[in-house]
Amino acid sequence: MIALLILSPLILLAALGAVWKARPVHAALLLALTLSLGGALYIALGAGFLGLVQFMVYVGAVAVLIVFSLLITRPRDEVEEIARRPKSLLPGLLCTLPLLAVLLYAVGRNVPETTTEAVELPIKRIGELLFTTHAPAVLAIAILLTAVLLGAALFAREPSKKP
Amino acid sequence: MNPLAVLLTLSSVLFALGLFAVLTRRNAILVLVGIELMLNAANLNFIGFWRFGPPDPQLTGPMFVLFGIAIAAAEAAVGLAIILMVFRHTRSTNLNSSDSLHG
Numbered sequence: 001m002i003a004l005l006i007l008s009p010l011i012l013l014a015a016l017g018a019v020w021k022a023r024p025v026h027a028a029l030l031l032a033l034t035l036s037l038g039g040a041l042y043i044a045l046g047a048g049f050l051g052l053v054q055f056m057v058y059v060g061a062v063a064v065l066i067v068f069s070l071l072i073t074r075p076r077d078e079v080e081e082i083a084r085r086p087k088s089l090l091p092g093l094l095c096t097l098p099l100l101a102v103l104l105y106a107v108g109r110n111v112p113e114t115t116t117e118a119v120e121l122p123i124k125r126i127g128e129l130l131f132t133t134h135a136p137a138v139l140a141i142a143i144l145l146t147a148v149l150l151g152a153a154l155f156a157r158e159p160s161k162k163p
Numbered sequence: 164m165n166p167l168a169v170l171l172t173l174s175s176v177l178f179a180l181g182l183f184a185v186l187t188r189r190n191a192i193l194v195l196v197g198i199e200l201m202l203n204a205a206n207l208n209f210i211g212f213w214r215f216g217p218p219d220p221q222l223t224g225p226m227f228v229l230f231g232i233a234i235a236a237a238e239a240a241v242g243l244a245i246i247l248m249v250f251r252h253t254r255s256t257n258l259n260s261s262d263s264l265h266g
Contacts, residue, residue: 001166008173015177015200019184024193031196038203045214050228054206057232062199062239066192069243073256075190084189092187096179103175111168114215121225129222130229141233148237155244159251 001116003044011037022078022085024070032063047121170211177204191246191256195239202235 011034018030035058042051130138177200184197206228213224246256253260 004166004169008169011173012176012180015180018196018200019180024190027193027196031199034200035203038207041207042210045210047210047214047225047228050210050225050232053229053232057236058199058203062236065239065243066196066199069192069246072247073192073250075192075256077190077257081189085187088187092183095186096183099182100175100179103178104172107168107171107175111165111171112216114165114167115217116166116215119214119218121222125220125222126225126229129226133221134226134230137230141230144237145233148240152240152244155241155248 004041007037007041007044011041022081024075024078025067028063028066028070031066032059035059035063046119049121049123049126167211167215170207170215174204174207174211177201177207189258191249191258191261192243194258195242195246198242199235199239202231202238206231 014030014034014037018027018034021027021030036055039051039054039059042048042054181197181200181202181204184200185194188194188197209224209227209231213219213222216224249261250256255261
């Protein structure tokens, strides 16, 4: 509970920075910070395995992928982004705040009774479930990731010059 | 204070922040950053309900998170590849510059 109360404001601050920073590289690095703090929260909640998966996949792969894409494309529209802000702020808030209000209302109204005793995620059980109950899903994910690998390589490769 | 309520509030605000980024950002890569924030908020809910809900020997919540992370990684890879392809055509990742369907 203490870890939750410490980490929640930090996660929110980092996420706010990721959403608000005009410089894209700063936003991407703050996203990496948000995701790693989220991984720390998973570990604090007893799901250490998922925290490590979050570190490896999100921070190690996705965030780095985003930073590299920013390096390749080198966006130079910070000035335009800051100039455009007052115009886009109101519609953005108009769409977001009602949703947030509904979500917070739902959370405040019916949160179920909680168990507070410490729970640890059993990694052995995860392995068993992945290879028995969820085996078809694992196979589907494997096929999906292969398709993604081939598709991304196909998309990103330089088009061949015709002679 | 109910810890589940704190966690759900955190994930609601994270989701709203992600949606705000998707709606207001014009750089396609930063829109993807918003989408990642929203996916992460959903994962946080699954973990919260597993941790503070009734005991579940089938571990449905953590399993969802595991598959969700895999899908999110796949989505980010394909999304960035498409953005790079568009960038090669228009020399920009600004979404306003790629509003027509012909290259």
